[in-house]
Amino acid sequence: MGGVIVIFGGAGGIGEATARAVTAKGYRAHLVGRNEARLAAAAGSIAGATYSVADVTDSGAITQAVAAAAEQGGGALAGLCYAAGTITLKPVARISEADVLNDFRINALGAFQAVQAALPALKAYEGTASIVLFSTVAVQQGFTAHASIAMAKGAVEGLTLSLAAELAPKIRVNCIAPSLTRTELAAPLLGNETMVNAIGGMHALQRLGEADDVAPLAALLLSDEAGWITGQSIGVDGGRARLRTKG
Numbered sequence: 001m002g003g004v005i006v007i008f009g010g011a012g013g014i015g016e017a018t019a020r021a022v023t024a025k026g027y028r029a030h031l032v033g034r035n036e037a038r039l040a041a042a043a044g045s046i047a048g049a050t051y052s053v054a055d056v057t058d059s060g061a062i063t064q065a066v067a068a069a070a071e072q073g074g075g076a077l078a079g080l081c082y083a084a085g086t087i088t089l090k091p092v093a094r095i096s097e098a099d100v101l102n103d104f105r106i107n108a109l110g111a112f113q114a115v116q117a118a119l120p121a122l123k124a125y126e127g128t129a130s131i132v133l134f135s136t137v138a139v140q141q142g143f144t145a146h147a148s149i150a151m152a153k154g155a156v157e158g159l160t161l162s163l164a165a166e167l168a169p170k171i172r173v174n175c176i177a178p179s180l181t182r183t184e185l186a187a188p189l190l191g192n193e194t195m196v197n198a199i200g201g202m203h204a205l206q207r208l209g210e211a212d213d214v215a216p217l218a219a220l221l222l223s224d225e226a227g228w229i230t231g232q233s234i235g236v237d238g239g240r241a242r243l244r245t246k247g
């Protein structure tokens with residue numbers, strides 16, 4: 001059916017791969033992030049893509065970015081993908097209030113405010129619009145040092161369910177929960193090949209994720225092909241959340 005999809009974190013690893021994947025399905029992507037040079041480079045390499053500079057800790061900037069995206073779609077948005085995020089991994093004793101609030105703001109509150117800002121344009125879309133949010137494997141599987149991010153992403157899964165109920169049948173809402181995926185976000189955890197192989201080996205499928213492992217599902221959920229899927233949190237995690245193949 002086509003239309004414009006606004007992608008927060010759209011110049012990031014998974015966000016940009018999702019922008020390419022929805023474009024291949026006939027949509028136009030509007031990318032949102034803080035780094036204008038990176039947004040311009042990403043948008044310039046994706047047919048029909050546009051962008052807005054916005055920090056998701058600023059609700060006014062979110063509103064402006066969504067308005068710019070909706071303008072591209074003649075007042076309507078086919079979808080919203082919220083792929084901005086953080087990883088703060090610290091033992092619980094070293095996590096500060098500022099860490100918790102920062103993780104919550106960027107991962108959960110920003111998603112909530114982006115949805116709120118986009119609601120009129122999503123409702124104005126002629127078909128069923130779609131929202132895709134991002135959680136993490138660390139919500140279903142307990143890991144050390146993940147308290148802050150697991151709390152924030154747990155909130156995203158709750159938000160997904162609430163919105164899916166409240167916005168049905170006009171808007172579908174789903175969430176993707178990746179395990180460690182090789183993007184800039186994960187780079188500090190993957191300093192050398194030994195780390196990459198060790199963490200990859202903890203997955204049933206024996207490797208880390210790539211942005212292009214995750215983006216096809218995001219694009220599917222954003223498109224009409226997923227027209228009867230809503231209220232789901234789906235793991236793209238090499239089996240990490242549910243499978244144990246050793247010991």
Ligand SMILES: NC(=O)c1ccc[n+]([C@@H]2O[C@H](COP(=O)([O-])OP(=O)(O)OC[C@H]3O[C@@H](n4cnc5c(N)ncnc54)[C@H](OP(=O)(O)O)[C@@H]3O)[C@@H](O)[C@H]2O)c1
Pocket residue numbers: 008009010011012013014015032033034035036038054055056057082083084085086087106134135136137177178179180181182183184185186
């Ligand atoms: N990679 C993983 O291992 C992994 C695992 C589980 C969940 N996830 C989730 O998957 C989603 C996509 O992550 P990714 O791996 O693609 O990360 P990424 O490559 O770092 O991309 C995230 C993007 O979010 C944007 N962003 C961060 N803070 C922002 C802010 N305050 N305002 C506006 N934009 C902001 C960044 O763009 P700018 O710098 O231009 O602002 C960045 O391009 C995130 O929600 C993440 O939490 C990732």
